[in-house]
Amino acid sequence: MSDSQVETLSKQFKYFSEKVYPGSSPLYQGLSARIAEDPEILSLASESRKGEIVPNLFFATVHFLLLQGTEHPLSAFFPSLCSSSGGGGDPYPYFRSFCLENKNRIRCLASSKRVQTNEVQRCACLLPAFELVARESRGGPLSLVDIGASAGLNLLWDRYGYDYGTGRKYGNVNSPVQISCTVRGDPKPPIPEIFPSVESRLGIDLNPIEVRDTEEMLWLKSLVWPEHTKRAELLQRAIELARRDPPRVISGDVVDVLPGVLSELPRHSTLCVFHSHTVYQFPQELRDRLLSQITELSRKRDLFEVSFEWWRGKDQPSLELSRVRDGKRREELLAYCSPHGEWLQWVQRT
Numbered sequence: 001m002s003d004s005q006v007e008t009l010s011k012q013f014k015y016f017s018e019k020v021y022p023g024s025s026p027l028y029q030g031l032s033a034r035i036a037e038d039p040e041i042l043s044l045a046s047e048s049r050k051g052e053i054v055p056n057l058f059f060a061t062v063h064f065l066l067l068q069g070t071e072h073p074l075s076a077f078f079p080s081l082c083s084s085s086g087g088g089g090d091p092y093p094y095f096r097s098f099c100l101e102n103k104n105r106i107r108c109l110a111s112s113k114r115v116q117t118n119e120v121q122r123c124a125c126l127l128p129a130f131e132l133v134a135r136e137s138r139g140g141p142l143s144l145v146d147i148g149a150s151a152g153l154n155l156l157w158d159r160y161g162y163d164y165g166t167g168r169k170y171g172n173v174n175s176p177v178q179i180s181c182t183v184r185g186d187p188k189p190p191i192p193e194i195f196p197s198v199e200s201r202l203g204i205d206l207n208p209i210e211v212r213d214t215e216e217m218l219w220l221k222s223l224v225w226p227e228h229t230k231r232a233e234l235l236q237r238a239i240e241l242a243r244r245d246p247p248r249v250i251s252g253d254v255v256d257v258l259p260g261v262l263s264e265l266p267r268h269s270t271l272c273v274f275h276s277h278t279v280y281q282f283p284q285e286l287r288d289r290l291l292s293q294i295t296e297l298s299r300k301r302d303l304f305e306v307s308f309e310w311w312r313g314k315d316q317p318s319l320e321l322s323r324v325r326d327g328k329r330r331e332e333l334l335a336y337c338s339p340h341g342e343w344l345q346w347v348q349r350t
């Protein structure tokens, strides 16, 4: 690895320790600050798959090996593995020795896996957007396409229960997956008492994650930062639910497969493509291609696009709805949301 590559990666770990992990993962915050100063570990991290967010991917590989049962004193510092963790001592020497002892396994995982966190909590933000789509299509059934679906868990949003702190529950109150989300301020989002009906649901992903594959599920769990034990529990419950009747996620680059997928969806249904925490990571050229492809496809059939993305340069993720018809799109900002969907601030006025 060249000096300039080491320097770039060091800056990335430093950035994550100062801007991304604080307030969310004290463990990764401390470790990434130290990695930024450690050429040997930086060199190992540099072998991560190109195009991925290296700190998140690198930590996930270590987390994966620990969750898989690799015995090491480092596990004592991971709240996901040890409930009494975080008590004391400096984890870095243990982290360093773990990385060096497991170099080959880390290399192999980091160069082949992707950051594909599937966050079901985000369904709490998507739900009012789906409700708006259903209202505008006069209650017709929805045909949903999730771009960058990962394991497809967000396609199953209507099998979950929701609590927005309004004193009542929504959706399936008996579901093992119960999602809480705080609504900030006014106006209030349109949360439906009766959920929109879904005619078909399909995910597209470069690398679909199979919910019945134990190792792939372990990888999904490794992507959850170690302090986020409630998120990990919710994920586990969503996985168990999805395993009974898994969502269909097809493999491919969205711009290659979307036209074929859309042409096969039931004619009488309302077409709604959605994406969360996916498109903002696309290179600009791919993002532009997707945008013009969707706009072009609307010449054949009207469609809605729901976007929950954290656009570059913005302080927080936003939820947007585009009505795309006859080659024209009308975009509307609906809400600001936390990255994982723990809160939602509705801004659209009906």
Ligand SMILES: C[S@@+](CC[C@H](N)C(=O)[O-])C[C@H]1O[C@@H](n2cnc3c(N)ncnc32)[C@H](O)[C@@H]1O
Pocket: 114, 115, 116, 117, 118, 119, 120, 122, 147, 148, 149, 150, 154, 204, 205, 206, 207, 252, 253, 254, 255, 275, 276, 277, 278
């Ligand atoms: C961070 S995950 C988000 C998963 C899910 N949307 C969620 O919010 O929980 C992004 C997903 O997009 C997929 N992806 C990235 N580029 C893609 C592309 N060009 N076509 C299809 N999927 C893509 C990745 O494989 C990954 O599974």
